[in-house]
Amino acid sequence: MASTERRPLLGDNVSSRYSALDDGDDSASDTSTLTETIYPPPxxxxxxxxxxxxxxxxxxxxxxxxxxxxxxxxxxxxxxxxxxxxxxxxxxxxxxxxxxxxxxxxxxxxxxxxxxxxxxxxxxxxxxxxxxxxxxxxxxxxxxxxxxxxxxxxxxxxxxxxxxxxxxxxxxxxxxxxxxxxxxxxxxxxxxxxxxxxxxxxxxxxxxxxxxxxxxxxxxxxxxxxxxxxxxxxxxxxxxxxDKFRRVDFLGSLTLVCTVGCLLLGFSLKTTEQMPWSHPWIWGLFVASAISGILFVVVEKYISPYPVMPLRLITQRTPLAVSMSNFFGSMAAFSTVLVPLNEIAQYFTAVRLYSAAESGFHLLPHSIAISTGSVFAGWMMRRTGKLYTLTLYSGFMCILASIMIIFWKESTSPIHLWIDIVPQGFGMASLITTTLIAMIAGVVKEDMAVATGITYLFRTTGQVLGVSTSGAILQAVLLQKLRLRIEGPVCEFRPHFTEIIFRHSTKIISTLDPINKAAAISSYADALRIVFICQAVWNFLAFLWCIPIQENTLP
CATH class of the missing domain: 1.20.1250.20 (MFS general substrate transporter like domains)
Incomplete structure (x- = not known):
């Protein structure tokens, strides 16, 4: 689906002046002056x-x-x-x-x-x-x-x-x-x-x-x-x-830091400390984040003369679509493969019982795909001057990889374990490259620096939330499955045994007796599959947010 909007980057006044030139208007006949007006000397x-x-x-x-x-x-x-x-x-x-x-x-x-x-x-x-x-x-x-x-x-x-x-x-x-x-x-x-x-x-x-x-x-x-x-x-x-420091939006910066910081800290405490959602620290931080967010909007809209995040910018079609696609795409990518303790690595060590070195080698094609995808996207944009179709294909590749990973099972061919994650790396690297260019091309030059900062804000926030959320889901499902498969009235030590498997390194799985070993592997496989489904949903949302992105000319 191609974008129906083709708004010129430099505004309607430029188009009208070109039209006047084409119509033979003498007042617009000085082409050199016109070129300097449209593309001023750097x-x-x-x-x-x-x-x-x-x-x-x-x-x-x-x-x-x-x-x-x-x-x-x-x-x-x-x-x-x-x-x-x-x-x-x-x-x-x-x-x-x-x-x-x-x-x-x-x-x-x-x-x-x-x-x-x-x-x-x-x-x-x-x-x-x-x-x-x-x-x-x-x-x-x-x-x-x-x-x-x-x-x-x-x-x-x-x-x-x-x-x-x-x-x-x-x-x-x-x-x-x-x-x-x-x-x-x-x-x-x-x-x-x-x-x-x-x-x-x-x-x-x-x-x-x-x-x-x-x-x-x-x-x-x-x-x-x-x-x-x-x-x-x-x-x-x-x-x-x-005068320069008077332009710094201190109040907006403070409320933005409180909004993002409290939100991410709440998710981090839930994951690292395994606190329940009802814990006062967790919901207190979320409430503080919501209040700070409301104050931030009020400050940016009514108080600050030079807002750190202009609401007029973030509510525009392309900046909003780019920000949200980067947010959901980063949630999926960073929880899947782009952090050391990612879910793919845990699948290889806990379900396939690979060593850390073997797991690292299985992630090597993904690392190569990241570099290849980013350079390929840059080369395509330089060659064609277009980015919209490339952005959609990139988002679709991420969805494809997520779906293939969901269907991993014991009988899955080893070749799939090597190549199924490649589209995720290639697609995501291409996506963050094209969307950054779409953001820059979709705003006026005066907003370019702020727009770039907004893009990185949504990207980094998605990274932390993706890792924290997938970790919380993995822990909750894994503990439930372990208790269901291992604990029972016939053996009093098993509740403690479950906690050992849950809280310690996955290396302990290979030392278990055959029955408990099979139970632990199945529990990890079920829990990771739920996480992979969530990652597929995040990639799908990233793809949907790519659709409204405008195709602006890359001069």
Whole structure:
């Protein structure tokens, strides 16, 4: 289904002036003046060498953000918890980082317009770097958790501002190809983070994993300081620092942070602490999130002169469709395969009884598909100048992969275990590339930075909610199935035995007697199938939200 809307990116006045030119209107005969009006000369003109240096500085930070935020720290949770003798609190190391990323990511879109691209990127690198370095010297688990939160304040900004700067440098039609190359580095960082973190921990200790990031951070900081001289419009460039900070929406930022933070913290506590939904902490956080959300809307609509998330923008057709498709797509993708403790990995270890190495090898085709899908989407947009049909095909591939995974069973051919997840990686990588370009092409230049921040907000929120929700569903169904199959009046030790299987590593399954081993495998298979069904629903919702996206010209 092709989009029926073909609204020009630059507005109706441009179309009317072209019509006047075609009709032979003498007042519009100066084609050079018309071209300069429609496509004004760029404020920034960088040489090829300078552009390469800028991309190197930005993408090295993106690579490090993926390495640090996705897999390295996840590998170190157990040794860190054992070192502090607080193993039960180790999950908060990752949770604090993700919550901080989700809360502060959307703020960088507006900050990049106020402080400039260089100022916003240096702020993000300073927060990310100082938090990461303090992790290496943290004297306690509480201090380490706080340091990870500080690192998250900058980690989300690194991704957002990098994307904004690349959009400033690269023509929109080629933007998807460069986004694909950035996604390759992101996938590479996420892919090697686990093995690298384990090797560093065994060789040098877990603190070295944070210290060794310092040279890359320093390189990125220096390059950004020297090379990222993006000029903003003169009305912003000539403002005093005081006037620039008056444009910061502090009240809107506070209410947005409270809205997102309370919502995600409620889901995280439900998953990590296994609290019931009726627990005062859980429903109290959800109520606080709802109240903060209402206040945020009031502030953005009636109070703030420079809103951090303009409601006029998020209610437009394409920005809303892009945001929601990224939200549901990220929920499905990150709970399926894009986090270390994903449901596919648990299927291989708990149901197929593969080793961790074997499970990792089965995820390798998916990692290759992510890089391939992103670059392919960029190449197609550069070649055709179109993105709508490609976006729909990408969303459909994610649905196809989810359906194939649902029907995995004991008799499933090994070849399916290798290739069935490939469409998910290829489709999702292509989807986030095309929808980002659709968002940029669907707004005016003045809103581009804020729109990019909104896209990353919905994406990161979907990531955390997807992991938390699928984890809560898995735990609830698994415990129910284990109790049904293993517990009984004939053996008094079985209730305790069920808790051991439920709370400990899946490695214990292979040590069980044949009857309990079969019961545990069946319970995990049933629970994971329910999760896979939920992921298919999320992918379907992402596809539905792709349909309203407009096809704007990529000049």
């Amino acid at each position: 404020l920034n003109d960088f040489s090829t060498i300078d552009t390469c240096w800028i991309l190197a500085g930005l993408w090295s930070a993106v690579f490090l953000g993926a390495l640090d935020g996705s897999t390295v720290v996840a590998t170190l949770l157990s040794p860190i918890g054992s070192d502090y003798e607080r193993l039960n609190q180790s999950s908060y190391i990752g949770t604090s980082y993700l919550l901080s990323v989700c809360c502060f990511t959307p703020l960088y879109g507006r900050l990049s317009d106020i402080l400039g691209r260089k100022g916003a990127m240096l702020l993000a690198l300073s927060l990310f770097g100082s938090g990461t370095l303090f992790c290496a010297f943290a004297p306690s688990m509480e201090a380490l958790i706080m340091a990870r939160a500080v690192a998250g304040m900058g980690g989300g900004g690194v991704m957002t501002v990098s994307s904004i700067v690349v959009t400033d440098l690269i023509p929109l039609k080629q933007r998807g190809l460069y986004q694909g190359m950035a996604n390759i580095l992101f996938g590479l960082g996420a892919g090697i983070g686990g093995p690298l973190g384990g090797w560093i921990n065994d060789s040098l200790g877990w603190r070295a994993a944070f210290l060794l990031q310092a040279p890359v951070l320093l390189f990125s900081f220096v390059i950004v300081s020297l090379k990222v001289n993006i000029k903003l419009p003169s009305e912003i460039q000539n403002q005093s620092l005081r």
